[in-house]
Amino acid sequence: MSIIKKMTDEYEDYLHDESRTGGGHADSISFPKSEEEVIAVMKECATSGTEVTVQGGRTGLTAAAVPCGGHLMNLSRMNNIGEISQTREKDEANGKAEPEFSIKTQPGVLLEELTKHLQTEKPGWFFAPDPTETTADTGGIIACNASGARTFRYGTVRDHVSAIRAVLADGEVLAMRRGENFAEGRTLELTSESGRHYCVKLPRYKMPDVTKNTSGYFVKDDMDAIDLFIGSNGTLGIVTEAELELTKKPKFDCGLMFFFSSEEKAIDFTAALRDSDIKPASIEYFDEGSLGILEERRKTDPDYSYIKEVPEGMRAAIFSELHENSEDGLYDKLEQASEMAEGCGGDADDIWVADTPGAMKNMIDFRHAVPSSVNALIDERKKEHPAIAKLGTDMSVPGSRLKDVFKMYRTGLAEQGFESATWGHIGNGHVHVNILPRDEEEFAREHELQAEWAREIVEMGGAVSAEHGVGKNKAFMLKIMYGEDGIEQMRQLKKTLDPLQLLCPGNLFDKE
Ligand SMILES: Cc1cc2nc3c(=O)[nH]c(=O)nc-3n(C[C@H](O)[C@H](O)[C@H](O)COP(=O)(O)OP(=O)(O)OC[C@H]3O[C@@H](n4cnc5c(N)ncnc54)[C@H](O)[C@@H]3O)c2cc1C
Incomplete structure (x- = not known):
């Protein structure tokens, strides 16, 4: 017996992912529990020529799991x-x-x-x-x-x-x-x-x-x-x-938070740490916008009162984790990294060190509190301007272009007068610039700025999507990156394995 069910209101949640893109719709849905059931559903859909959108945890940020008609296959029950x-x-x-x-x-x-x-x-x-x-x-x-x-x-x-x-x-x-x-x-x-x-x-x-x-x-x-x-x-x-x-797992680890009075100093430190033999597990960034929003939330929302206060006058922070197999090695590297931060103009008196599980949890919570404070801010603005959303970039560049890419972001944001918060994986030349629209008019202007950035990123030798994938919402950027010709070659590749173009239509590129 087929496990395909008719789509009803009961399954409304499955029409969305974390991109919060509207307009998802499907005619039918299935929840296979085994590979045999996946095969059976695919054979049934292939026979009827029905398109199939595949879903995992629906945490994606590009609408890749949002269906645009046809069948919706949700894999959450294949969880052994x-x-x-x-x-x-x-x-x-x-x-x-x-x-x-x-x-x-x-x-x-x-x-x-x-x-x-x-x-x-x-x-x-x-x-x-x-x-x-x-x-x-x-x-x-x-x-x-x-x-x-x-x-x-x-x-x-x-x-x-x-x-x-x-x-x-x-x-x-x-x-x-x-x-x-x-x-x-x-x-x-x-x-x-x-x-x-x-x-x-x-x-x-x-x-x-x-x-x-x-x-x-x-x-x-x-x-x-x-x-x-x-x-x-x-x-x-x-x-x-x-x-x-x-x-x-490393035998010893610790988390470090370094503070800087300017973005330039934090970028200099990133380059020094990235190219050193310290080899940290992570090098993460928080800009002035992120720290400011977090600080505001800390003061006004009791749920955030556990967050430590950012040292006065500091406009940028770098969070780095060290993983070592000897305790001496860990503290040597901690010292080296601290000296390096000081050499780049960092605040030597206020480096946060987390070398116990409790302190590490506090530091990780601090890191998580930045995006959640920004989401809370957008949710508040949405009450008055329901159509707006946070728009985050996901582009990466070679390490040598880090200063150039920050200049590009800062110029674009200033020209448009946008409020923003930037954080992320700066060690890999990859930060998320989150534009925080104040109304629908600003929201409408963001798309063009993203396209402009995508063109410059490609010229710098970078990628328009570093970790979230392309899905449906970033397909326009993929076209900027590889041109019509590159997209056509991808389409032909897909057609070899999926001649009817049934699987996840709309992801990466439009159907022919
Ligand atoms: C708060 C937050 C933080 C995030 N942080 C990160 C981060 O640090 N790094 C990062 O990379 N991403 C991050 N993401 C994005 C998201 O978690 C990732 O893109 C993740 O890989 C999506 O997995 P999912 O199971 O939710 O997939 P879904 O959103 O359900 O689907 C994503 C894509 O995968 C396809 N897919 C799902 N399962 C299968 C399957 N079994 N076979 C074939 N295709 C399949 C879908 O068709 C779709 O194209 C974050 C998202 C949120 C909301």
Whole structure:
């Protein structure tokens, strides 16, 4: 019996994701619990020519999981965690062999469940990329190639996925393990488990040379087949199982918050820390707008009274986590980083150090309080101007262009007279500039500024989407990045695997 149900008001929530984009609609919905059920739904939809939008945790910020008609497949009930297995012995420099481990999961396993499971089943090990939103699921973070603060040291989700199983639009299954199937130049041969063959011509564009990039399909000469599916925004196949690599936790860690009287000094410190041999786990930024909004909230909202007061006169902050395997090593690096901050004009008397679990929690809470204060501010403004929303950038540039990109943002914001709050992963050349519209007129002007920034980012050798993916809302930027020709090559690639263009229509590019 089919698990496809007619769409009713009961499922209204599933028409939205965290982008809060309106207009989502679907005719039917399903909640498969197994790969067999995903295959059955896909075969049924392929027979009737019905488009299918795939959903994970719906925490996406680009409307990628918002359906535009057809069938809605929600994977939240495929939430079993599989076995942890030893994958290989790693030769350390001293000749000692170290085991490595990976964990199998179904796509609907939430990151918070994965973390909890590892704490009990494999203490001392963690899933290193650590995207901030813990109600995203493993299928969703693979489809977006998500990343997190610790990507500075540990890489993106892509770097930690060793195998996936994916159901294609025709119901065929591809089982891909990293290191087993490579393209020849830009031609990739794929064979499904039942023996169906697909010869995929990969687009010819060159991806930007940045650590964080989720703008369109990942393609390069002789690439690993698995990488094409990671970050493909649900447009090529439905991930039904993944094997994620685990990382050994450092024996010692601490969090540091450095304050600066200007943005320029904070950028200088970022460059020094980024290029040093300290190798922190993260380098995160908060600008004057973010600190100001947080401070205002701290003073006026009792829910935020636990937040520490920002030292007077400070206009920028850098948060960095250190991960070390010896206590002496940790404190050496802490000292080095503090001296470096002082050398860049930082406030030497007021560096916050979190070297106990309680203090670390306070510091992480401080970090989380910035976006939530900004969201609270926008929610208040929405009462009078319901059509406005916070618009955040997600662009990255090579480290050498950090000063240029800040100049670009500051000039654009000043010219338009926009209020903003900027924070994020500055160590990877990637900050989120959040424009905070005061009314509908300002909101309408933001889109053009984003397009202008996208054009300049591309000229700087950057990516228009660094971690959130493209979905539907950033498709116009993908076109700016790769041009009509690049988009057409992506469309042709998709048509090889999904000739009727059924999977996640509207994501990355419009249907032909
Ligand atoms: C407060 C907040 C903080 C955030 N912080 C971060 C952050 O630090 N780093 C970051 O990278 N992102 C962040 N995000 C964005 C979001 O969490 C990520 O984009 C995440 O990867 C989305 O996962 P999801 O499970 O919610 O996917 P969804 O939103 O449900 O879907 C996203 C895309 O994945 C596809 N998809 C989902 N499951 C599958 C599957 N099994 N097979 C194939 N395709 C699938 C969907 O079709 C869609 O295209 C944040 C979001 C919020 C709201």
